[in-house]
Amino acid sequence: GQQVMQIPQYQHVQEGEDFTTYCNSSTTLSNIQWYKQRPGGHPVFLIQLVKSGEVKKQKRLTFQFGEAKKNSSLHITATQTTDVGTYFCAGGVSGTYKYIFGTGTRLKVLA
Amino acid sequence: ETGVTQSPTHLIKTRGQQVTLRCSSQSGHNTVSWYQQALGQGPQFIFQYYREEENGRGNFPPRFSGLQFPNYSSELNVNALELDDSALYLCASSGFPMGGEQFFGPGTRLTVL
Numbered sequence: 001g002q003q004v005m006q007i008p009q010y011q012h013v014q015e016g017e018d019f020t021t022y023c024n025s026s027t028t029l030s031n032i033q034w035y036k037q038r039p040g041g042h043p044v045f046l047i048q049l050v051k052s053g054e055v056k057k058q059k060r061l062t063f064q065f066g067e068a069k070k071n072s073s074l075h076i077t078a079t080q081t082t083d084v085g086t087y088f089c090a091g092g093v094s095g096t097y098k099y100i101f102g103t104g105t106r107l108k109v110l111a
Numbered sequence: 112e113t114g115v116t117q118s119p120t121h122l123i124k125t126r127g128q129q130v131t132l133r134c135s136s137q138s139g140h141n142t143v144s145w146y147q148q149a150l151g152q153g154p155q156f157i158f159q160y161y162r163e164e165e166n167g168r169g170n171f172p173p174r175f176s177g178l179q180f181p182n183y184s185s186e187l188n189v190n191a192l193e194l195d196d197s198a199l200y201l202c203a204s205s206g207f208p209m210g211g212e213q214f215f216g217p218g219t220r221l222t223v224l
Binding site: 096 | 144146152153154155156159161166167169170201203208209210211212213214215216217218
Protein backbone atom coordinates (compact mmCIF):
# COMPACT_ATOMS: atom_id res chain seq x y z
CA GLY A 1 0.00 0.00 0.00
CA GLN A 2 0.90 3.66 -0.20
CA GLN A 3 3.50 4.71 2.33
CA VAL A 4 5.06 7.94 3.52
CA MET A 5 8.43 7.56 5.20
CA GLN A 6 10.34 10.16 7.17
CA ILE A 7 14.00 10.32 8.07
CA PRO A 8 15.58 10.54 10.48
CA GLN A 9 13.40 8.87 13.10
CA TYR A 10 15.14 10.79 15.89
CA GLN A 11 17.41 13.82 15.97
CA HIS A 12 19.20 15.36 18.92
CA VAL A 13 20.74 18.78 18.31
CA GLN A 14 22.41 21.45 20.39
CA GLU A 15 20.42 24.64 20.68
CA GLY A 16 21.40 26.89 17.81
CA GLU A 17 22.14 24.06 15.38
CA ASP A 18 20.06 23.49 12.27
CA PHE A 19 17.67 20.58 11.77
CA THR A 20 16.16 18.95 8.68
CA THR A 21 13.59 16.19 8.29
CA TYR A 22 12.81 14.52 4.99
CA CYS A 23 9.56 12.99 3.83
CA ASN A 24 9.25 10.49 0.95
CA SER A 25 6.10 9.07 -0.58
CA SER A 26 5.83 5.92 -2.67
CA THR A 27 3.34 7.69 -4.96
CA THR A 28 2.66 11.21 -6.25
CA LEU A 29 0.81 13.40 -3.78
CA SER A 30 -1.84 16.05 -4.41
CA ASN A 31 -0.41 18.20 -1.62
CA ILE A 32 1.57 17.85 1.57
CA GLN A 33 0.94 19.17 5.04
CA TRP A 34 3.33 19.45 7.96
CA TYR A 35 2.36 19.12 11.61
CA LYS A 36 4.14 19.44 14.95
CA GLN A 37 3.13 17.33 17.92
CA ARG A 38 4.50 18.13 21.35
CA PRO A 39 4.91 15.28 23.86
CA GLY A 40 1.48 14.40 25.22
CA GLY A 41 -0.19 16.76 22.78
CA HIS A 42 -2.01 16.62 19.48
CA PRO A 43 -0.79 17.48 15.97
CA VAL A 44 -0.76 21.19 15.19
CA PHE A 45 -0.84 22.35 11.58
CA LEU A 46 2.24 24.18 10.34
CA ILE A 47 1.79 24.56 6.60
CA GLN A 48 0.42 23.11 3.37
CA LEU A 49 2.30 22.91 0.06
CA VAL A 50 0.44 22.25 -3.17
CA LYS A 51 2.59 23.15 -6.17
CA SER A 52 5.49 21.18 -7.57
CA GLY A 53 8.79 22.70 -6.39
CA GLU A 54 7.05 25.00 -3.94
CA VAL A 55 9.10 26.59 -1.14
CA LYS A 56 7.54 28.38 1.82
CA LYS A 57 9.14 30.04 4.83
CA GLN A 58 7.81 30.73 8.29
CA LYS A 59 10.40 32.62 10.34
CA ARG A 60 13.10 29.99 11.02
CA LEU A 61 11.23 27.17 9.24
CA THR A 62 11.61 26.43 5.51
CA PHE A 63 9.38 23.91 3.76
CA GLN A 64 9.95 22.43 0.31
CA PHE A 65 7.81 20.25 -1.96
CA GLY A 66 9.69 18.21 -4.54
CA GLU A 67 9.36 18.66 -8.28
CA ALA A 68 7.78 15.21 -8.64
CA LYS A 69 5.44 15.87 -5.68
CA LYS A 70 6.70 12.72 -3.98
CA ASN A 71 9.02 14.23 -1.40
CA SER A 72 9.23 17.16 0.95
CA SER A 73 11.50 18.60 3.59
CA LEU A 74 11.31 20.81 6.66
CA HIS A 75 14.40 22.75 7.70
CA ILE A 76 14.70 24.63 10.96
CA THR A 77 17.47 27.19 11.27
CA ALA A 78 19.08 27.83 14.67
CA THR A 79 16.90 25.50 16.73
CA GLN A 80 15.46 26.61 20.05
CA THR A 81 14.22 24.53 22.98
CA THR A 82 10.67 25.43 21.97
CA ASP A 83 11.18 23.45 18.74
CA VAL A 84 11.11 20.17 20.70
CA GLY A 85 8.48 17.72 19.46
CA THR A 86 7.68 15.28 16.69
CA TYR A 87 7.32 16.62 13.16
CA PHE A 88 4.99 14.79 10.82
CA CYS A 89 4.38 15.23 7.14
CA ALA A 90 0.96 14.21 5.81
CA GLY A 91 0.57 13.47 2.14
CA GLY A 92 -2.72 14.05 0.37
CA VAL A 93 -3.66 11.00 -1.70
CA SER A 94 -4.53 12.15 -5.21
CA GLY A 95 -8.20 11.83 -6.08
CA THR A 96 -9.25 11.10 -2.50
CA TYR A 97 -9.89 12.91 0.76
CA LYS A 98 -7.33 10.79 2.56
CA TYR A 99 -4.11 11.94 4.19
CA ILE A 100 -1.29 9.54 4.95
CA PHE A 101 0.91 10.65 7.80
CA GLY A 102 4.60 9.97 7.78
CA THR A 103 6.41 8.07 10.47
CA GLY A 104 7.53 11.29 12.12
CA THR A 105 10.86 12.73 13.25
CA ARG A 106 11.31 13.31 16.97
CA LEU A 107 13.45 16.35 17.65
CA LYS A 108 15.22 16.96 20.95
CA VAL A 109 17.06 20.23 21.49
CA LEU A 110 19.78 20.33 24.13
CA ALA A 111 20.26 23.68 25.83
CA GLU B 112 -6.44 25.92 21.25
CA THR B 113 -8.30 24.75 18.17
CA GLY B 114 -11.88 24.74 19.41
CA VAL B 115 -12.17 21.03 18.58
CA THR B 116 -13.23 19.03 21.61
CA GLN B 117 -13.27 15.29 22.21
CA SER B 118 -14.79 13.14 24.91
CA PRO B 119 -13.97 11.25 26.94
CA THR B 120 -10.30 12.05 27.57
CA HIS B 121 -9.43 8.56 28.67
CA LEU B 122 -11.26 5.26 28.47
CA ILE B 123 -10.53 1.72 29.60
CA LYS B 124 -12.41 -1.18 28.03
CA THR B 125 -12.04 -4.92 27.88
CA ARG B 126 -11.64 -7.01 24.78
CA GLY B 127 -14.92 -7.66 22.97
CA GLN B 128 -16.67 -4.55 24.29
CA GLN B 129 -17.93 -1.65 22.23
CA VAL B 130 -16.95 2.02 22.54
CA THR B 131 -18.25 5.37 21.29
CA LEU B 132 -15.98 8.39 21.05
CA ARG B 133 -17.27 11.91 20.42
CA CYS B 134 -15.93 14.96 18.65
CA SER B 135 -17.23 18.50 18.34
CA SER B 136 -15.83 20.26 15.32
CA GLN B 137 -14.66 23.85 15.16
CA SER B 138 -17.37 26.38 14.47
CA GLY B 139 -18.01 26.72 10.73
CA HIS B 140 -16.31 23.44 9.82
CA ASN B 141 -18.37 20.80 7.99
CA THR B 142 -15.72 18.08 7.69
CA VAL B 143 -14.44 15.73 10.38
CA SER B 144 -11.71 13.15 9.93
CA TRP B 145 -10.84 10.46 12.46
CA TYR B 146 -7.35 9.11 13.02
CA GLN B 147 -5.84 6.35 15.15
CA GLN B 148 -2.39 7.04 16.61
CA ALA B 149 -0.56 4.13 18.20
CA LEU B 150 2.25 4.95 20.59
CA GLY B 151 5.31 6.28 18.80
CA GLN B 152 3.67 6.27 15.38
CA GLY B 153 2.00 8.74 13.06
CA PRO B 154 -1.77 9.13 12.92
CA GLN B 155 -3.53 6.66 10.61
CA PHE B 156 -6.60 7.81 8.69
CA ILE B 157 -9.76 5.91 9.68
CA PHE B 158 -12.43 7.83 7.75
CA GLN B 159 -13.79 11.25 6.96
CA TYR B 160 -17.31 12.66 7.22
CA TYR B 161 -18.51 15.57 5.14
CA ARG B 162 -22.03 16.94 5.53
CA GLU B 163 -23.17 13.79 7.36
CA GLU B 164 -21.85 11.36 4.73
CA GLU B 165 -18.79 9.13 4.91
CA ASN B 166 -16.43 10.61 2.38
CA GLY B 167 -13.48 8.26 2.38
CA ARG B 168 -12.08 5.41 4.43
CA GLY B 169 -8.66 4.09 5.36
CA ASN B 170 -7.64 0.48 5.89
CA PHE B 171 -9.81 -0.19 8.91
CA PRO B 172 -12.34 -3.05 9.28
CA PRO B 173 -16.12 -2.46 9.27
CA ARG B 174 -16.24 -2.72 13.07
CA PHE B 175 -14.97 0.88 12.94
CA SER B 176 -17.96 3.01 12.05
CA GLY B 177 -19.01 6.60 12.45
CA LEU B 178 -21.68 9.21 12.28
CA GLN B 179 -21.83 12.91 11.65
CA PHE B 180 -24.73 14.98 12.97
CA PRO B 181 -26.45 18.05 11.45
CA ASN B 182 -24.34 20.31 13.69
CA TYR B 183 -21.25 18.56 12.20
CA SER B 184 -20.20 16.92 15.43
CA SER B 185 -19.20 13.31 15.00
CA GLU B 186 -18.97 9.92 16.67
CA LEU B 187 -16.56 7.06 16.18
CA ASN B 188 -17.86 3.63 17.16
CA VAL B 189 -15.67 0.59 17.55
CA ASN B 190 -17.26 -2.83 18.05
CA ALA B 191 -15.67 -6.05 19.28
CA LEU B 192 -12.64 -4.28 20.70
CA GLU B 193 -9.26 -5.92 20.29
CA LEU B 194 -6.07 -5.33 22.24
CA ASP B 195 -4.49 -3.65 19.19
CA ASP B 196 -7.22 -1.00 19.25
CA SER B 197 -5.43 0.58 22.21
CA ALA B 198 -4.34 3.97 20.89
CA LEU B 199 -4.95 7.70 20.89
CA TYR B 200 -7.98 8.52 18.74
CA LEU B 201 -7.86 11.94 17.18
CA CYS B 202 -10.51 13.83 15.32
CA ALA B 203 -9.67 16.71 13.03
CA SER B 204 -12.07 19.28 11.64
CA SER B 205 -11.61 21.32 8.51
CA GLY B 206 -13.57 23.74 6.42
CA PHE B 207 -13.70 21.50 3.36
CA PRO B 208 -13.00 17.83 2.63
CA MET B 209 -9.99 18.07 0.36
CA GLY B 210 -6.93 20.02 1.32
CA GLY B 211 -6.73 22.79 3.86
CA GLU B 212 -5.68 22.96 7.46
CA GLN B 213 -6.89 20.22 9.76
CA PHE B 214 -7.56 21.30 13.34
CA PHE B 215 -6.99 18.40 15.71
CA GLY B 216 -8.72 17.83 19.00
CA PRO B 217 -6.86 16.71 22.13
CA GLY B 218 -7.72 13.06 21.49
CA THR B 219 -9.21 10.17 23.45
CA ARG B 220 -6.76 7.68 24.93
CA LEU B 221 -8.36 4.22 24.66
CA THR B 222 -6.89 1.28 26.54
CA VAL B 223 -8.20 -2.20 25.80
CA LEU B 224 -7.42 -4.85 28.40
